[in-house]
Amino acid sequence: MGKRITEIKDEPSFFHEIYEYGSAENSPSITITAGIHGDEVTGIYVAEKLIEYLDNHELKKGFMKIMPRCNPAAMRRMKRWSSYDETDMNRIFPGDVNGTATMRAAHNVWEETKDAHIIIDLHCCSNSSMAYALAIYDEFPEVENLVKKMNIENLVQSEGAGGQLFTEACRKRGQRAFIIELPSGVRPGAINFDAADICFEGILNLLKQEGVIKGNYVDNPPKSYGKIKDINSTAAGLWLPSVKNGQQIGAGDAVGTVGGSNVYAPESGKVLINVPGSYIFAGDHLLSYVQENSTVCKGEKQ
Numbered sequence: 001m002g003k004r005i006t007e008i009k010d011e012p013s014f015f016h017e018i019y020e021y022g023s024a025e026n027s028p029s030i031t032i033t034a035g036i037h038g039d040e041v042t043g044i045y046v047a048e049k050l051i052e053y054l055d056n057h058e059l060k061k062g063f064m065k066i067m068p069r070c071n072p073a074a075m076r077r078m079k080r081w082s083s084y085d086e087t088d089m090n091r092i093f094p095g096d097v098n099g100t101a102t103m104r105a106a107h108n109v110w111e112e113t114k115d116a117h118i119i120i121d122l123h124c125c126s127n128s129s130m131a132y133a134l135a136i137y138d139e140f141p142e143v144e145n146l147v148k149k150m151n152i153e154n155l156v157q158s159e160g161a162g163g164q165l166f167t168e169a170c171r172k173r174g175q176r177a178f179i180i181e182l183p184s185g186v187r188p189g190a191i192n193f194d195a196a197d198i199c200f201e202g203i204l205n206l207l208k209q210e211g212v213i214k215g216n217y218v219d220n221p222p223k224s225y226g227k228i229k230d231i232n233s234t235a236a237g238l239w240l241p242s243v244k245n246g247q248q249i250g251a252g253d254a255v256g257t258v259g260g261s262n263v264y265a266p267e268s269g270k271v272l273i274n275v276p277g278s279y280i281f282a283g284d285h286l287l288s289y290v291q292e293n294s295t296v297c298k299g300e301k302q
């Protein structure tokens with residue numbers, strides 16, 4: 001194992017920790033990044049669990065690099081982005097070595113990931129979400145085949161916005177890159193341990209199938225779903241959901257009530273994010289669902 005510290009020159013400068021296992025010439029080369037959004041700490045925790053695992057288990061083959069805190073200045077204030085420039089790091093890849101603090105850090109992440117065959121970028125989403133992998137698998141079916149090596153329940157089609165590490169890595173460098181979105185903890189800095197376990201085991205399962213680490217893998221691939229669809233409230237009031245994450249809903253099913261009136265699903269799908277009972281206002285998000293990908297046309301941009 002080798003640990004490097006790379007300085008991101010700024011006033012004041014800050015640092016990236018980089019953990020490496022095996023020889024960089026080996027194949028496959030797999031890089032895991034976390035903390036591009038500083039407050040998404042369940043992802044950072046999974047990256048640190050992987051470092052601990054790899055410190056104690058020799059690689060069978062390949063090369064692994066882990067960058068657990070890609071945006072340390074943002075993590076320090078437990079926010080999505082750094083106060084130096086209020087810039088969302090996951091919209092500016094490949095970054096700029098002569099740019100602002102976040103652009104410089106993004107540039108270093110882009111450089112550190114340039115030789116990877118596979119990039120897994122760990123993020124967190126709403127704390128009322130299921131864990132899911134997120135990929136532009138309509139454009140890159142090989143990424144779908146890769147994600148299928150994880151025993152995680154859901155693969156979701158990304159909107160594919162540019163400037164994200166995984167979209168730029170797929171499109172500009174032909175890498176197999178995707179995100180894992182994990183539900184966040186109950187407060188800033190808190191970890192969702194159940195989701196962390198799902199993600200950690202899912203990544204180990206992929207590494208076993210790739211022959212990078214020893215051990216038997218399970219063949220329990222995720223289902224592939226289209227883009228996330230939201231149900232928002234048309235009125236203000238008390239939202240009381242009547243469905244749970246992972247539940248199948250049919251078109252016209254009541255999914256809960258707002259102010260005592262039923263809210264209906266416009267079409268069938270599976271509940272991915274279910275906002276807990278809350279006082280909400282017109283236009284607020286209530287629930288998100290996904291549909292199996294029979295409607296996603298592979299090879300075409302959506």
Ligand SMILES: [Zn+2]
Pocket residue numbers: 036037040090123124
């Ligand atoms: Zn994120």
